[in-house]
Amino acid sequence: MSDQSSINYQQLAEKIKLWAIELGFSDIGICDVDLKSHEKALSKWLEQGYHGNMDYMARHDLMRARPSELLPGTLRVISARLDYLPTQAKFAKILKQPKHAFVSRYALGRDYHKLMRNRLKQLGQKIEAYCHSLNFRPFVDSAPVLERPLAEKAGLGWVGKHSLLINQQAGSWFFLGELMVDIPLPVDQPKQNQCGQCVSCIKICPTNAIVEPYVVDARRCISYLTIELRDAIPEEFRPLIGNRIYGCDDCQLICPWNKFAKLSVEDDFQPRNQLDDITLLEIFTWTEPEFLKNTEGSPIRRIGFDCWQRNIAVALGNAPFDQAIVDALTSQQTDSEMVQEHIDWALQQQQLKLEHLSDNKNERLTARLIRTIEKGLSRDA
Template sequence: MGVKQEDRDIAMQTAEQLAQAIKEKAHELGFELVGISPVSDPPHEQSFADWLQEGYSGEMAHMARTEQARRHPDTWLPWARSVVSVAMNYYTPFPHEPHQASAPTGWISRYAWGEDYHTILESRLDALFGWIRHTVGDEVQGKVYVDAGPVLEKGFAGLAGIGWIGKNTLLISPKHGSYFFLGELFLSLELLSDSPIRNRCGSCDLCLKACPTDAFVGPYRLDARRCISYLTIELKGGIPTQLRPLIGDHVFGCDICQEVCPYNVNIEASTVPAFQPREGLHGPELIPLLALDDEQFRSQFKGSPIKRSKRRGFLRNVAVALGNLGSAESVSALAKLLSDPEPLIRGHVAWALGQIGTTEARAALHEALDHETDPDVKAEVEQALTADAPSR
């Protein structure tokens, strides 16, 4: 198929006109926000280095491994001249409602209610790149990234004028808030860049004050090791005992610092079918989740971001939430998991039973103590038996 005359005309246009045509095509493909920036060191690359040096990245070792590439993109993409940054809204207007005593429920971050966003954004960015090559010529080089690879996404998106990085370290758009996914298309084309927009957080610090785990060391400074999203998703081992009560009913991610942001009031909901809540993911009932084996977990969360936590991490989180909710009706289901093959699950189940503290819960812990062989889990059981269940 030959190049259409209208596409040939676009190819002959100036860098400014081509940039505008690319933006229009990106909007046509479903990206609400689009901006272009040059390939340069991101403006906050030194802050990123300092963040790593302070140890605030926790167990996310890939951040340190790719530090230089993230700070200096020209070292691994020497041909790239421009970055097209895009954003897709995933907000759906369903509130975080309190659980019912008869059926304790948890909270999953909104971004994980639908299908895995990586595939969706990548396919649309691939389509955009295909259109650019069809229009300008096959000699154009390009590389697509969606929350993967050594890219400081928020830095490039900020340079491209999509939004500013707020005090909660999230990118905020004055019209669209912060509930959106980011993606990038690096190109060998010289395109007219957009201008950054000014930071509009002002004196507002609602996000900093709302964090239950005090994860913000200060404005624009997050200690990921205390962040609920990190603790329930990125952390692969045990959740620190002192932080467990602060997690509340969160079982995968957290939206608190977004929920209180004034720029997320009265924003439009996403119309993308794939981002709408899958059955049971908005305020999921927690007790049935305890019965999932590995195969059932993989089947239930196929194509969902939740799958990355694996069964061991997800049931760890569910147990902590049930302990925080003081869910006496969950004791029987929790007690069964005291013999689960996974020590991580057994240890957090023991903690949860200690928090619930009913006669049945303590009996299950005493029985577990008699046959538990893992020293870490045994310590969790012993500690649970000495804990005083909070008054509720």
């Protein structure tokens, strides 16, 4: 316990970083609260409607770039990184199996919000005990704050062209959280942006959601469409979603910096209920009670049962023709008009694929018949 007037803040900052590692964080950095340089871009993004139905983004407007308005007296933000990549990610394996469900890798285990917030709170309590008094508040997606620009300013990495934070030694497979404090800790230096001329993330996006470097139109993003959107998914995007039923990791998968990604040591982030390798048909049979049970403690639960069925129906429609899929879609009982709309669409897609298969089969039979006739003619000649 120390008298604030005699605190060596440089030493305290070093202690804080050690405490953070002891608490299980992968890395932390410290920055001031000045985000004025981001206000213009934030306003433009909102004016263009790129936030879609996420009304809370517009509601808080520029407060997101003004951390001190969230907690008056805030002088510094301690930004924390927590790696989440599971030891058996199975990215390519699942994406190449269209009848299996792809869940964004951050959502395979338990919800990270409570875990990170508790650790940030413990870190705040350690600082408070050392300083004798401290006004602090932890945030993990729980307040209107620009977490990536803050993390960038705190030296945890740079914001990539896909708008996610990239760390030179750890890629981008990590969560971010913030601890706001009212003490004048020394700040860390930002890292240089090292995306260079690379545009892999822009090119790989299935829906062209990265409309320009560093700008994402959420309305086109598969993560938004499958997680944030509560209405019908626009038809133009449904075929592009593939088997992605919760989120999308394509822009991270293609990023060359993720060859340095760190595997998570957290048991909570390891896959649960076989969601890392499960068929669409299996999860489509879940009743609502089964959905709630199997997603207990998972971030998936917050989208609700209707959106879960909506997403799976789209993926089933995108899968190769299978009579079992048609039977499952046909027999599914739902009171939701939205879900039924997507089931009907999926059935139409399966019918089109069946017709295409039939056409190809007929073409093959016709070609075989022609070859037989030609052989016969050559013998007669």
